[in-house]
Amino acid sequence: MLRFLILVLLVAAAWLVLTRIAGTSKRPRADDEASAAGEEQVLACGLCGLHVPESEGLRVGEVFYCCEAHRRQANGPHPD
Numbered sequence: 001m002l003r004f005l006i007l008v009l010l011v012a013a014a015w016l017v018l019t020r021i022a023g024t025s026k027r028p029r030a031d032d033e034a035s036a037a038g039e040e041q042v043l044a045c046g047l048c049g050l051h052v053p054e055s056e057g058l059r060v061g062e063v064f065y066c067c068e069a070h071r072r073q074a075n076g077p078h079p080d
């Protein structure tokens, strides 16, 4: 009976070590793939709050806008 318990403990310990190794080696690899694919940042419009991919909107300094109309509306009628 004692031998059986030791065997079970050894199998459990081996399983824990193997899953831990698999878990640590998988996580950073997934992050690398996401950054390598160039995942685009989605930003909220400074006027309406709509979330738009960075390439589809406009950035004025630190503020991001979903479209030219909202950029103009936020900055007032003056074009400067």
Ligand SMILES: [Zn+2]
Residues within 6 Å of the ligand: 045, 046, 047, 048, 049, 050, 065, 066, 067, 070
């Ligand atoms: Zn907007």
